[in-house]
Structure formats: C-alpha cells, structure tokens
Amino acid sequence: MGYSIGIRLIEDFLAKTGTGRCVSFKETAEVISKIGFKIFLNIIPTITNWTSDGKTFSLIIEENPLAEFVELPDDGKSNKELWYSNVLVGVLKGALEMVQLDVDVFFVSDVLRGDATTELRLKLNKILKDEIPAGED
Amino acid sequence: MSSQNIINPSTSKPTGLKAGYNPSLGPIQLPSSYQSQIASKSRNIYDHSVFRRTPEVNLSSLSFLFSAMIEQTQQTSKGVQQLEAKLNSYGYGVGNKFLELITLREGKSAKRETRIVEVLQFIHSQVWKTLFGRPADGLEKSQDSEDEYMIIDNLPLMSQFISVPKDFNQLNVNAFTAGIIEGILDSAYFQANVSAHTMAADGYPLRTVFLIKFDHGVLEREAIRFSR
Numbered sequence: 001m002g003y004s005i006g007i008r009l010i011e012d013f014l015a016k017t018g019t020g021r022c023v024s025f026k027e028t029a030e031v032i033s034k035i036g037f038k039i040f041l042n043i044i045p046t047i048t049n050w051t052s053d054g055k056t057f058s059l060i061i062e063e064n065p066l067a068e069f070v071e072l073p074d075d076g077k078s079n080k081e082l083w084y085s086n087v088l089v090g091v092l093k094g095a096l097e098m099v100q101l102d103v104d105v106f107f108v109s110d111v112l113r114g115d116a117t118t119e120l121r122l123k124l125n126k127i128l129k130d131e132i133p134a135g136e137d
Numbered sequence: 138m139s140s141q142n143i144i145n146p147s148t149s150k151p152t153g154l155k156a157g158y159n160p161s162l163g164p165i166q167l168p169s170s171y172q173s174q175i176a177s178k179s180r181n182i183y184d185h186s187v188f189r190r191t192p193e194v195n196l197s198s199l200s201f202l203f204s205a206m207i208e209q210t211q212q213t214s215k216g217v218q219q220l221e222a223k224l225n226s227y228g229y230g231v232g233n234k235f236l237e238l239i240t241l242r243e244g245k246s247a248k249r250e251t252r253i254v255e256v257l258q259f260i261h262s263q264v265w266k267t268l269f270g271r272p273a274d275g276l277e278k279s280q281d282s283e284d285e286y287m288i289i290d291n292l293p294l295m296s297q298f299i300s301v302p303k304d305f306n307q308l309n310v311n312a313f314t315a316g317i318i319e320g321i322l323d324s325a326y327f328q329a330n331v332s333a334h335t336m337a338a339d340g341y342p343l344r345t346v347f348l349i350k351f352d353h354g355v356l357e358r359e360a361i362r363f364s365r
Binding site for chain 2: 001039041
C-alpha cells in the first residue's frame with residue numbers, strides 16, 4: 001500500500017515545494033524530515049544515528065499521527081510481529097525510488113510495542129541512474 | 138485458587154485466565170507478571186486526554202491513504218457492490234467510536250438525541266463540522282417515502298481528488314462516509330441503512346446524496362413517543 005502511495009506522493013511533494021536535487025544523502029535526510037514529514041504529517045522527526053559511511057540514518061518519530069490512540073492487543077503476538085505504521089516504510093521507499101535513490105527502509109522500534117522510541121532506519125543502497133522511460137526517446 | 142472444589146458444568150472447560158469476575162470462580166487475579174507487563178508499557182493510551190486534538194494532517198496525505206485503501210479493497214472484492222459494502226463497513230467502525238468521542242468532547246453540553254430529525258441535524262452540523270470542517274450542504278426528507286432522509290454534500294472531502302472510471306459507473310467512494318453515518322445512527326439507536334449516490338448538479342459534479350433509510354421500528358417508536 002505504502003509503496004504505491006509513495007510513488008504518487010513524490011509528485012505532489014515536488015509540485016508543492018519545488019525543491020531541487022539533493023547534493024548528498026545528508027541533505028536528503030534533512031529534506032525528508034523537515035519538509036516531507038512536515039508537509040504531509042505535520043511532524044518533524046529527529047535525524048540521528050548516522051553510520052560513519054554516511055549511508056544509513058534513523059528517523060525518530062516522536063508523535064506518530066497514525067498511532068494516535070492506538071494500542072496493540074495483548075495477545076503476545078502482535079507486539080512482536082506487527083509494525084503498525086509500516087505504511088510509512090512503503091511511502092518512503094516508493095517516494096525515494098522515484099528520485100533515483102534505492103533505499104532500504106525498516107522500523108527498528110515502535111512505542112506501540114513498548115519500546116522507548118519509534119525509530120525508522122533508512123539505508124542507501126545505491127543511486128539509480130537516470131533512465132529515460134522506454135518509448136520516450 | 139480453589140477451583141478444584143467447584144463443580145464445573147460438564148460442558149465448560151477451564152479456560153485460560155481472563156481478567157475480571159467469573160461467576161463460577163469468583164474474582165480472578167491475573168498473575169503478577171501480567172500486571173507488571175501492563176504497567177511497564179512506557180505510554181498508556183488511557184493517559185492521553187481525549188480533548189487533545191492531534192495536529193492537523195495534510196489533506197493530500199488523507200487522500201493518498203484513502204486511495205490506497207480503495208485500491209486494496211478493490212483488489213479483494215468482486216465488483217462495485219462488494220467494494221462499496223466493504224468501504225461502508227470500514228466507515229461503520231469509525232462511526233461507532235466517533236459518536237462516543239464527540240459526546241465525550243462536548244462534555245456537559247452533550248445531549249442524547251431522541252428524535253429522528255434532531256439526530257439528523259446533529260450529524261448534518263456537528264459531526265460534519267468535526268469531520269470535514271464545515272456543515273453539510275443540505276438535509277432533506279424524501280417526498281416519496283416516510284422513512285427516507287437525505288444529507289447532501291456538494292463537495293465531499295473524501296472523494297475530492299478521485300475520478301471514477303466509466304466502467305465503474307455506479308461507484309461512489311463516499312460509501313465510506315455513508316458507513317460512518319450508519320455507525321453513528323446505529324449506536325444512537327436509530328437503526329438505518331445509509332448509501333451514497335452521486336447526483337451531479339450545476340457546478341458540483343461530485344455532489345453526493347447520502348440516502349438514509351430508517352428501519353421500520355424506528356419510525357414506529359417515533360410515532361408512539363411523539364404522536365400526542
């Protein structure tokens with residue numbers, strides 16, 4: 001679900017903000033948090049835990065509008081298996097893929113599962129080449 | 138626990154522990170490990186205030202999520218009717234809870250509506266304002282039949298960016314909103330069926346009519362109560 005949202009969301013994002021190409025992945029991180037999340041969910045996640053090669057970072061989501069008034073059932077399964085806000089993962093993956101960034105996105109922790117923070121981790125695999133869609137020479 | 142001294146009916150098997158009061162066993166205390174598990178949850182939703190409004194979320198985020206929801210539902214349903222029924226049932230759950238929330242938030246000024254027209258006015262103004270930021274555009278009574286009422290929205294928020302393909306001619310995605318209305322009416326003890334129909338008017342191609350058809354019993358009750 002999230003992936004197909006992301007693919008379309010990026011167009012809306014670019015149309016609204018008119019931001020240009022990011023020079024570095026660091027800048028991408030800033031844009032995602034300070035502009036992307038701000039526009040669409042009205043929150044600004046904190047960027048932390050950069051790895052030394054500058055390819056992986058975490059977004060700490062303090063207030064998750066998706067998870068407002070949500071509690072996972074106490075069946076012993078859901079708080080081990082379910083990432084409630086996993087739709088965000090797809091959105092980020094889809095949106096970034098449309099701007100030629102192949103990233104892995106995954107949740108590390110979620111307050112709904114009883115963790116202290118909600119943490120999303122983004123890992124840059126590679127920068128895709130600009131490709132002209134087939135049939136549009 | 139003295140469960141061995143109690144003769145259980147032959148059909149009942151001692152089930153797993155459940156919190157609360159069991160008539161054959163008396164009050165059941167959960168093991169302490171369970172208690173601490175709950176207490177250790179860093180944040181409990183019951184600590185949140187219901188009066189707190191979440192920061193507003195962009196309309197496009199809502200639209201994206203809604204469209205993904207429709208897409209998902211469409212893949213799993215056979216045809217337009219089933220799709221609408223499913224959307225309706227999603228909304229139903231929202232409506233059930235929403236009535237409770239809106240009454241809680243109103244606090245002391247909250248009032249339980251007992252007449253059909255009043256509960257409809259409540260939905261038309263209060264509910265619509267809280268959900269969509271403005272009252273609905275019209276509330277009408279059907280001329281043909283006693284039990285049908287209509288709430289009219291000229292530009293429904295949910296389907297603002299959705300255009301329905303030709304081969305889905307009868308589809309109106311506001312079935313979701315219709316479900317919300319149905320949920321609210323049902324939990325207010327006004328059993329009804331609500332459906333959404335597109336009825337374009339000049340300048341409002343998306344104008345939607347929510348047709349509310351009350352159960353026979355509701356009308357009968359109304360007649361007995363207020364016929365003096």
